[in-house]
Amino acid sequence: MSEHPVKLEPSWKARIGDYLQRPEMQALAGFLRAQKQVGKHIYPPGPEIFAAFQHTPFDAVRVVILGQDPYHGAGQAHGLCFSVRPGVRVPPSLDNIFKEIQRDLGIARPDHGCLTAWADRGVLLLNSVLTVEEGRAGAHANRGWEGFTDAAIDALNREREGLVFLLWGSYAQRKGQLIDTSRHCVLNSVHPSPLSAHRGFLGCGHFSAANRYLESRAQPAIDWSLPAQSRSQVGSAGPEA
Numbered sequence: 381m382s383e384h385p386v387k388l389e390p391s392w393k394a395r396i397g398d399y400l401q402r403p404e405m406q407a408l409a410g411f412l413r414a415q416k417q418v419g420k421h422i423y424p425p426g427p428e429i430f431a432a433f434q435h436t437p438f439d440a441v442r443v444v445i446l447g448q449d450p451y452h453g454a455g456q457a458h459g460l461c462f463s464v465r466p467g468v469r470v471p472p473s474l475d476n477i478f479k480e481i482q483r484d485l486g487i488a489r490p491d492h493g494c495l496t497a498w499a500d501r502g503v504l505l506l507n508s509v510l511t512v513e514e515g516r517a518g519a520h521a522n523r524g525w526e527g528f529t530d531a532a533i534d535a536l537n538r539e540r541e542g543l544v545f546l547l548w549g550s551y552a553q554r555k556g557q558l559i560d561t562s563r564h565c566v567l568n569s570v571h572p573s574p575l576s577a578h579r580g581f582l583g584c585g586h587f588s589a590a591n592r593y594l595e596s597r598a599q600p601a602i603d604w605s606l607p608a609q610s611r612s613q614v615g616s617a618g619p620e621a
Contacts, residue, residue: 431459
C-alpha cells in the first residue's frame with residue numbers, strides 16, 4: 381500500500397490477502413503513492429500500516445478494540461488503534477482508557493501510551509481506516525480501507541467464537557453491526573474522548589467484563605497492565621504530540 385512491500389501476517393493473509401487485489405484497494409494504493417509524491421506526510425509509516433495484524437495473528441485474537449483512523453500528529457501513530465509510540469505524550473482518549481482500567485481493575489496508570497503488549501496478548505487494536513494525512517483527521521476515510529477492515533471483522537465473526545468486541549462510540553458501533561452477538565460478546569459505550577467519556581465510558585467496566593466473559597469460556601483473562609517504559613525507549617521516541 382506504499383513504497384514498502386505489503387507484509388500481511390500469514391494467518392491474516394490467508395483470509396483477507398485477496399481483498400488487497402480488489403480494484404478499490406489498487407486505487408487506494410495509487411492514491412497513497414500520489415499523496416507521497418506531492419510531499420504529503422502519511423501516517424503510520426509504510427511498514428507499520430498492518431501492525432495490528434502482525435502483532436495479533438488471527439487465531440490469537442481474544443479481544444477486539446475498534447478505532448476510527450490513526451493519530452495524525454508527527455511521531456504518534458504506529459499501526460495500533462489508540463496507541464502511541466514510546467515517549468510520546470498520552471493522548472486524552474487513551475488517558476481516559478487508562479483511568480477506567482485503574483478504576484475498574486485497580487491497575488496503576490502506565491508511564492507511556494504504547495499498547496504493543498496488549499496486541500501481543502491477543503487484543504486486536506484495529507482502526508477502520510489504516511492511514512491518515514498529517515494534520516488532517518479522517519483524510520483517508522472512504523478511500524477503501526473500510527471495506528478491508530470490514531473483511532477482517534467478518535472473518536473473525538464467521539470463523540472464531542467467543543471473542544469480545546469493545547465498541548466505543550457510534551462509529552465503532554456501526555462497524556459492529558457485522559458481529560453475531562449470539563456467538564460473541566459485544567460491549568458498547570460512548571467514546572473515551574474527553575468530549576464524551578463522562579457520559580458513560582468512565583465507569584463502563586468493560587475491562588473486567590471482558591475478562592469475566594473470557595474466563596466463563598475457560599479462556600485466560602487479558603492482562604491489561606503495561607510494562608514500564610525504559611530510558612532507551614524514551615530517548616529514541618519521536619516528538620511529543
